[in-house]
Amino acid sequence: MKKIASILTCVLLLMSACREDFIEILPEDTVTVDLLYKTDKDFQDAVVGIYGIFQDQYQNMYYFGDIRGDDSWDELVKGTPGAVDNFTLSNDDGLLISTWRNYYKAITRANTLLEKIASADPALVTNKDRHIGQAEFLRALAYFDLVRIFGDVPLVTKSLSIEESYKTPREKVDRIYDEVIIKDLLDAEAKLPTSYSGAEVGRATKGAARALLGKVYLTRKDFAKAEAKLQEVTTMGYALLPNFADLWDYGKNEHHSEYIFDIEYEQGLGGEGSVYTNRFTPKFTNMIAFYGIAGSVDDQNTPHQVLFDLFETKDKRREITATRGYYDASGKFVPILISSNNMSAYTRKYIMRIATANDSPANWKVIRYADVLLMYAEALNENGKTAAALPYLNQIRTRAGVDPYPTLTQTQTRENIALERRRELAFEGHRWFDLVRTGQAFAVMQKYGMKQHMAVFPVPLAQVQLINDRSIFPQNPGYD
Template identity: 35%
Template structure:
């Protein structure tokens, strides 16, 4: 990992511009040094806020590994643009990625950037002269974030170096990989502490809460197949005041950020501060003028045509499912005024003021996700009858009839399908396939379909093996840290 990240972490490179405001603000403000920082309550608040900042970089292109690796989305092949970053996205989609892939590197270094920032806080906060209530809240946020970043790493890369204290020398930056089991042990410890320390609600919207930590724990336990523990924490989530919004589309509306269904979302802000999102443009068609699609004029030929919904996903929506129209457009109007029958994602397409500069947050955990994960957890324990009502809550909001599945196998299939359409384009599909043991058979079958209809797919594409369930450790990290080893199947 980059040595610079460890030396600068927690030093106020990204500070809270006004701690009295009601939304988490990540605007860069000023630089500080260790000598005059980590003293006051305000210092620690700013440092914890800084630990959220890598989430924006992490989720800017997280869909490449979370959605495009799966059978949910693909890309439009651009014969006139074969640049490196274009090809690297395509390679992740077709299972031909290598250790020099920049999107894999981005995932890795941004997680460690966040970890370094949380370590700087956690190493000092116990000895800080600040109120016990504030200390508990800030420490809980830092432990949640460290657990979250490590959970991202272990799911995508397996065992990784386990840095649990601030690095102060070059020698301390080089650690060997810990086992996945040891990483999970630390994640569970941090997330459990966070759940005990965090409040149920935060004054500053966007900060994580007790519900965020329990949702993270639910995912960890489900990944480890510790179903009784998962049931316990996910049932706790259902008691914390979350609710499904009546209208599915409103969940993602930027005017409705951090709503009653939101358990954890990454904060973005349109404007000139460098905090904006642009998912709508990456997912929209690549055209010479986006005015007819997004309402703003600009050329997106080298920007769009990513995360395109597959025919396979579109077919998964049942007739009358309200979520489809809120998530996918069947066509678009090109600059010449003609209708083009190409589907694209509109879940994150909302009114905004500038081309390629939007205000949409990214949903990480939602209450609908918690309900479906709990239904899956109960069903895996043979409690199908108890699982069904949680599944049906989500279906009812979508305008669908109650499920007819009752047997465990049928209900397992129904829950997986529901998760696919409910959480489409939110970076869950690939990890769901891996977690449930379906990645190899599902993606092998999907790959065969893709190769049959896309003539540009040649060579060893969609060779989905056990090795490809993890991504490669970035080559840059192997060169910097000689104690690292590569995942099997990658050079």
């Protein structure tokens, strides 16, 4: 999976049979699709096609999870990044349109696979449960992202005719959680293996399903279920890497003891690399040359001063997470020369030598074990088990080289968990969603331009106009 090929022939055929105006619509009488779903490899290839959509979509996840929050900003104020940062994004912005279409492409492909595999011959499809589990996991992840970004969205779990698609309403978030996200993850957990070997490493596992389900329960404030599910993850053999910096060393294996689920990228395979190195590097010529970064760089996702101020001096995460320069070959720190053309700071989490522009091997870490430990500590604390929560919180502190927290009250623990999430997970797409799920978004972000209705993004205007029936498909309040 780290070496996902370019979209396979069967996926290209699927796309040719689909329409992208609203969601991908796959007519049930499409003969070519029926012919594609016969053997175990057919279904394996179809699953790869779903992963491929997430490769595309997660190139932009930092807009939603990072730039929208307070730890990152668009220092040079340009285009879509600036509009996301200062809460002026228009409802017809291309980011919203591509996000909507990508997730519904993934959902449609998952739906089609699940429909076709239901009647597949187990003698021919020998990994049937594994294919089902992966499709359900990815469909759940797509819907989880959709409801966190847009709120109410269409609930589609089967192939639709064109006529049906125009009559499909936006459904309440709670129904989507209950009827798809949680059910899919529970079934995926039961069906997926605990690990893979060889070229299949990188696919969704039982641990990934459990960890994502724990995050879902935490988002819904079902702390009892979150505690139980995340506790299961802590018994599965995952462990923090001893050295935080090793998480961001792309010369080493990214599928280590802390890895749970990434969006996978690989350089040198013709479009399978990620864009993060180019997008997050400042336009500081000396630094670009020192790191050996090919192609243009974009000055995006700048660490904000408030993030710098969070770190204690001896915190080992500090210079990886946010810095204002680089260390040259002699070990001397070279500060960025600030100008109107480049930002003043950057995160080193995605910086490495690349020979071709936008072809970085840097994965996007959807869930890693540090996130699980912090979520588990949060669930324990919210369930009144503050003393039990502290050892899990302090695992993160100890790895960072800072003193563990002493005995704390429940309120103090809650505040410090949120603080450690910012220090540990910055620039991994968590901060904005943490603010929203804990009800802190408006209080924190009002001074940056947020209004009360902006806990969700606008639905793409093109989708509202296409359905043209506000009774079933309205715009989110405040965005007309």
